[in-house]
Amino acid sequence: MAVTYELLNTCSYSRARRGRLHTPHGVIETPVFMPVGTQATVKTMSPEELKEIGAQIILSNTYHLFLRPGHELIREAGGLHGFMNWDRAILTDSGGFQVFSLSSLRKISEEGVEFRSHLSGEKLFLSPEKAIEIENALGADIIMAFDECPPFPAAREYLKDSAERTFRWLKRCKEAHRRPYDQALFGIVQGGMERDLRRESAEQITSIDLPGYAIGGLSVGEPKPIMYEVLEYTTPLLPKDKPRYLMGVGSPDDLFEGVERGIDMFDCVLPTRIARNGTCMTSIGKLVIRNAQYAKDFSKLDPNCSCYTCSNYSRAYIRHLLKADEIFGLRLTTIHNLYFLIELMKKIRQAIEEDRFLQFKKDFYTSYGYN
Amino acid sequence: MAVTYELLNTCSYSRARRGRLHTPHGVIETPVFMPVGTQATVKTMSPEELKEIGAQIILSNTYHLFLRPGHELIREAGGLHGFMNWDRAILTDSGGFQVFSLSSLRKISEEGVEFRSHLSGEKLFLSPEKAIEIENALGADIIMAFDECPPFPAAREYLKDSAERTFRWLKRCKEAHRRPYDQALFGIVQGGMERDLRRESAEQITSIDLPGYAIGGLSVGEPKPIMYEVLEYTTPLLPKDKPRYLMGVGSPDDLFEGVERGIDMFDCVLPTRIARNGTCMTSIGKLVIRNAQYAKDFSKLDPNCSCYTCSNYSRAYIRHLLKADEIFGLRLTTIHNLYFLIELMKKIRQAIEEDRFLQFKKDFYTSYGYN
Numbered sequence: 001m002a003v004t005y006e007l008l009n010t011c012s013y014s015r016a017r018r019g020r021l022h023t024p025h026g027v028i029e030t031p032v033f034m035p036v037g038t039q040a041t042v043k044t045m046s047p048e049e050l051k052e053i054g055a056q057i058i059l060s061n062t063y064h065l066f067l068r069p070g071h072e073l074i075r076e077a078g079g080l081h082g083f084m085n086w087d088r089a090i091l092t093d094s095g096g097f098q099v100f101s102l103s104s105l106r107k108i109s110e111e112g113v114e115f116r117s118h119l120s121g122e123k124l125f126l127s128p129e130k131a132i133e134i135e136n137a138l139g140a141d142i143i144m145a146f147d148e149c150p151p152f153p154a155a156r157e158y159l160k161d162s163a164e165r166t167f168r169w170l171k172r173c174k175e176a177h178r179r180p181y182d183q184a185l186f187g188i189v190q191g192g193m194e195r196d197l198r199r200e201s202a203e204q205i206t207s208i209d210l211p212g213y214a215i216g217g218l219s220v221g222e223p224k225p226i227m228y229e230v231l232e233y234t235t236p237l238l239p240k241d242k243p244r245y246l247m248g249v250g251s252p253d254d255l256f257e258g259v260e261r262g263i264d265m266f267d268c269v270l271p272t273r274i275a276r277n278g279t280c281m282t283s284i285g286k287l288v289i290r291n292a293q294y295a296k297d298f299s300k301l302d303p304n305c306s307c308y309t310c311s312n313y314s315r316a317y318i319r320h321l322l323k324a325d326e327i328f329g330l331r332l333t334t335i336h337n338l339y340f341l342i343e344l345m346k347k348i349r350q351a352i353e354e355d356r357f358l359q360f361k362k363d364f365y366t367s368y369g370y371n
Numbered sequence: 372m373a374v375t376y377e378l379l380n381t382c383s384y385s386r387a388r389r390g391r392l393h394t395p396h397g398v399i400e401t402p403v404f405m406p407v408g409t410q411a412t413v414k415t416m417s418p419e420e421l422k423e424i425g426a427q428i429i430l431s432n433t434y435h436l437f438l439r440p441g442h443e444l445i446r447e448a449g450g451l452h453g454f455m456n457w458d459r460a461i462l463t464d465s466g467g468f469q470v471f472s473l474s475s476l477r478k479i480s481e482e483g484v485e486f487r488s489h490l491s492g493e494k495l496f497l498s499p500e501k502a503i504e505i506e507n508a509l510g511a512d513i514i515m516a517f518d519e520c521p522p523f524p525a526a527r528e529y530l531k532d533s534a535e536r537t538f539r540w541l542k543r544c545k546e547a548h549r550r551p552y553d554q555a556l557f558g559i560v561q562g563g564m565e566r567d568l569r570r571e572s573a574e575q576i577t578s579i580d581l582p583g584y585a586i587g588g589l590s591v592g593e594p595k596p597i598m599y600e601v602l603e604y605t606t607p608l609l610p611k612d613k614p615r616y617l618m619g620v621g622s623p624d625d626l627f628e629g630v631e632r633g634i635d636m637f638d639c640v641l642p643t644r645i646a647r648n649g650t651c652m653t654s655i656g657k658l659v660i661r662n663a664q665y666a667k668d669f670s671k672l673d674p675n676c677s678c679y680t681c682s683n684y685s686r687a688y689i690r691h692l693l694k695a696d697e698i699f700g701l702r703l704t705t706i707h708n709l710y711f712l713i714e715l716m717k718k719i720r721q722a723i724e725e726d727r728f729l730q731f732k733k734d735f736y737t738s739y740g741y742n
Contacts (some may be wrong), residue, residue, distance in 0.1 A: 073687065316440070324410045
């Protein structure tokens with residue numbers, strides 16, 4: 001099997017668990033945060049920099065790469081690993097989410113989804129078979145099944161139909177998968193914010209034996225307490241001996257709340273996106289570096305950080321670079337934010353190992369704030 | 372003296388010369404190409420990357436830093452070296468050129484130049500004294516005198532007045548200079564494309580004892596043969612025992628033609644600017660990486676290059692990144708172009724040492740082309 005999961009320990013007072021994913025491109029310590037490299041690059045970063053900050057696995061987007069430069073080209077380049085010069089693990093999503101969030105004029109049928117490219121306007125079609133064909137060409141270690149990610153709010157009837165279609169699509173994905181020996185197919189539980197639909201979906205999805213399972217359809221606009229509630233009742237429905245991936249989630253508090261409820265994997269564009277807007281995550285909370293108060297502040301971004309940015313540059317310099325639209329500024333804030341989340345996850349793993357996760361969470365909220 | 376020049380050898384059949392500049396931030400082998408870091412950063416690059424490609428000295432712009440973030444802030448940050456985390460040599464221009472090329476509503480008087488900021492529209496004033504005050508605050512190893520850089524073409528009468536004013540301004544610059552012990556002030560020869568005015572200016576400027584001299588007012592739109600002609604008769608007017616800096620020039624052929632005529636130092640935004648547009652300098656000529664012909668080209672940018680970019684990425688990947696507006700693409704082309712020019716200069720130095728400069732130039736033109 002392309003990916004195997006090893007459960008190391010679970011906390012006494014929460015479902016937080018420490019594990020290990022074995023992949024063809026290295027071992028991943030979980031819980032893990034996966035930086036997003038949408039277009040075969042984590043925005044502003046080099047592979048060496050990603051390794052330096054401790055990234056174990058990155059995510060890339062099937063929808064974007066299908067549109068540009070095309071999966072056949074990437075296959076010829078030796079897959080995503082060869083194309084982008086990254087020799088650690090990669091996960092690709094299936095394009096399902098982007099078809100629904102980025103493209104226009106979607107037409108959903110049992111067969112798949114017809115949509116228009118957000119780049120060229122060209123009419124395109126994605127189906128379970130096509131998505132897996134693309135993901136097989138991209139060659140990531142973990143590939144996601146083609147699903148439908150409904151918006152929030154959505155009618156119960158629609159959510160039910162959609163989750164059932166996602167289940168039927170999963171069976172077709174597994175059937176179409178040509179590289180099960182070196183690519184692990186994960187199924188995605190849907191069902192919106194409806195408890196019984198989540199249960200139904202989880203039962204269906206886990207009835208297919210797969211190396212991992214994801215929870216999709218969250219962080220789509222619902223209030224955070226609702227997301228936590230869905231996690232609360234959904235993760236126990238997933239097998240203990242398989243990794244659990246919460247898709248598209250990555251704010252510090254969501255990582256804590258997800259881990260507490262038994263999630264092992266997270267991804268989100270948040271740290272890199274807000275970095276480019278000049279918002280930095282620090283041990284004492286968010287810091288908007290463009291603010292005038294930092295103009296003559298020669299201290300480091302985060303007093304308790306030892307990333308490349310904090311080791312070498314002042315708030316004043318970083319602010320200057322961002323105000324002057326200099327790319328190096330975006331590099332510095334991106335490095336810092338990713339380092340922050342990856343280090344946070346490292347500390348979370350240690351806290352789980354030492355069975356003091358809930359205390360660590362409390363301490364973190366006290367210094368960082370909750371938002 | 373902040374900077375001393377050591378002449379190592381001169382070629383037999385040209386004025387190409389091999390030298391060494393000793394500065395407070397290291398020894399610079401000449402002839403040298405200086406990457407431009409306008410706003411206290413060489414666009415897209417980290418200091419470590421600049422060192423890795425062999426940059427010995429970089430240039431930064433007084434005009435831009437005066438406007439933003441302000442020289443007093445940079446003084447407080449420990450000067451440009453501390454502010455931007457660069458411990459090798461720096462040269463700052465005087466702002467003269469930018470006042471004339473970027474700002475609007477200039478009013479030139481004997482006292483200095485009144486102008487409007489191209490950022491805020493604010494009315495500002497630069498004089499020899501003010502420019503040197505700013506450059507003293509920035510703390511570069513080499514600082515340029517405040518001069519007037521006339522456009523091309525310009526009336527002879529204007530060029531004459533302007534060059535004489537530049538001479539009077541130079542005397543005021545020297546008078547105002549507060550850090551001669553660790554910052555070397557260079558004077559700038561003007562005089563447009565008029566042979567006798569260049570002679571007059573060179574005589575005036577070199578009558579002031581300074582650690583180095585520059586030729587300004589070239590590469591301002593005149594045909595290349597005219598620039599070469601001006602160099603042909605101007606460099607011999609500069610003292611042999613001082614470094615000679617040709618300002619704002621940096622295409623490969625201009626480097627050869629300048630070196631051949633006795634120039635030691637060059638700077639130009641060309642390699643970094645064209646890199647961001649996707650034009651790469653290679654041993655076999657310019658390559659426009661966005662062209663469709665490179666879409667499936669998995670070879671490296673330059674078959675004869677061993678820079679980070681060429682060692683790890685294909686033309687197809689770089690093209691994809693640029694087409695997708697990904698910052699990492701700009702980093703890769705910038706690294707390559709700067710490495711190309713810096714390596715070229717290294718080879719030029721070796722050719723001068725071995726007294727085969729003209730042959731090397733001929734070989735280069737044959738493979739790269741002349742443009």
